[in-house]
Amino acid sequence: MSIVQSLNSDSSMNLSSSDYEDVFEDISADTTEKYHQIMNSSKTLLDKAEVDKIINEIKIDKNIILNKSKHMDYLFYFLLSNKKLPTQFNQLEASNPWILYWLINSYKVMKELEINEKTSPMPKDEIDAVLKRETILKLSKFQQDNGKGGFAGGFNQMPHLATNYSSILALCLTGNLKKVDSSKITKWFDSLVVSLNDHSCKLKTSQPCGETDSRSIYCYLVAAKLLNIDIPLILLERLWDHVSDLQSDFEGGLNGALKTDESHGGYTYCTLSSIVILLELLADKKPETFKEKKLHDVINIDCFLQWLSLRQDYINGGLNGRSNKLVDGCYAFWIGACGVILKIYGYINPIDMPRLKEYILFYCQDNDKELPGLRDKPGKNSDFYHTNYILMGLSLCEYNEQFSIGEGGSLDVNYREHESDINKDVHPVNPLYGVPIYVLQSKK
């Protein structure tokens, strides 16, 4: 144990963490020579080197802030210009409600711009009124069972848990939730349950074929919560059996379908959020078993924190979704939210949120050309999906220290106001439901 002994007398240990950059340079110089062959044959390392190079070439202005007016322009163009999306968007024809959720949520997450005729096509009240009216007109076209059932991805399509989820969120964002007739949604929900009476019970995103992983459970639970739909105890218990047995023994992340799969940021988010929501519902329905249960009774928190903390890249502060994969801005939400959820429920958020914020502001927006919208990483184009999840990730960074949980549980995630809030460009979001906190509060 000679190294460990020598550690005790290592005086350099008192250096501050800001000095670490030199250490890395030394190590990587040594590494390059010794591991030359692997570095030139491993696709993982070659891909990473390419991204590092592109990122390294970007000049950083430490004072850069969110280019709100450009991003608002981007959203307003697609939402309000009354121009159709070009033909190549037809790949999203089964995802119409997602487009609305991504765009409207991005708009609602960003704080209001100064009223300025150049930047805003109409006053905010008017924008909100137009979006409220048009969103329900459009989405009700996609609702099954004569406007009483589940929401599909488009006109004349079958209902699907993911598009139902994004529809409900879009309707919630526009203050339309009370207008939704959900009287036949329960019947549709029931039709998605496969073998309720044994432990292989699954929930399908759609019938007759669809995915049965934790994404379907998460989408189902969020819709049921927002619509106040009661879920029978037996189903809650079956879903609980499924999600509470998804932590990877190998890596520590929470998987989507089988614990033997590779852990992934998106599924980890769905599984963690499902566990939280299910625990809340079960504590109410079956307190004798669930009232005292905590997250650490079903999640090995130590292993989970290790896996989460490993997601962050020391060079740029961004997050990846899996081990040895590239950083991607969208994980600022999927992984960032896992950290925030853990923190709200009494554990810690292992992600360095200030560094994550730097990744978002330096690299997820094109500061050089001042392009609208947010992107995965430099070299990629911005899109609706990334714009939404990166803005929400930014919100988690901004309010990380301020989130708390109210009496009402997961729907009632709140935040302590702080004098620095005035300088923030985004509103605080609820990490479990993916919409701003103020939207859920006005729902009450």
Added chain:
Amino acid sequence: MGQSDISTLKFEGTDFSDILPQFKEIQSKEEVLNVDRTLVLCDIMYDEEFKKLMGIFNTLLSLKEYSQRSINIVNAVIDNIPAYYTAWCFKLDIILALKKNLKEELLWLDEFTLENPKNYQIWSYRIELLQHYTKNKTETECKELLKKENVILSLMIEEDSKNHHVWGYKSWLLNFLELDLEDLNMELTYSEFLIHQDLLNNSAWCFRHNILMRLVTAANNKADRVAIFKEELDYATEKIALYPNNISSWNYYFRILEILRKEDLAYFKEFIIDEASLLCEKHFNNSSYAIEYYCKLLVIVNGDKNKIKNMYILLRDHRDPIRKIYWDYKISQL
């Protein structure tokens, strides 16, 4: 659009004039739903040919027409928009209702899959087909199936070795089919091949772990299991030496170590602890994971808490400072 004028409906040579009334009905239904809208709000622009295709599809779907011409239209929709899940759902209903040859359908799907590797829907569709296909099949036939599925899967993995959908399907398949030792060893060799190609392919490491757990379950005595673990520790040691800054190989090594400890504590104490410490010490300067796992090892053997703490401080302040919060947490847990 003047739909009311037309009296025939054809698409790529097939006649659909018989469903023209319903076709018009659905179109006017959508028009009525659009009457109150004043904003296109992200509607997508379509050319006339595409509108006609979707119109015919919508009509056949609402009529539940299970026919060959429906299959052709469904295929055309899927070709245009692979993510159009409604078409996949409709297709499954038709294929099963018409009692189509599922082997042929799987071949069609293979071809489609190779062209659309990132698609979600192909996999749940495949799972449904396979569940129907394997009903009343013999063991030998199922074994054949594994071989056949592995052909398409390895082609997909060759194209993109970390495709999460492909790996997810493979994982499902291994649960669905009953694998014998020969199959499992073949899969283990396959993981070795992939790790050889890209030492940092975490998907391949996870897959190896999955297969290994099955092999261990299949081994019927402790000595065999311990021998497997020992072999895998050597394997990981060798891979760590090739490139120490690789979380996958370190995770693997210590996962095996953890199971081995549960399996045979005496052996673990006598041989493995020293070996593992040596491995960590050897790579102490070229991988922060070596230090991280050294700490884990010391915690397991109830080592000196001060030493562990100092290593965490080293990680926090120098070697892995982006994970500062985590290291502080680990220190607080001591």
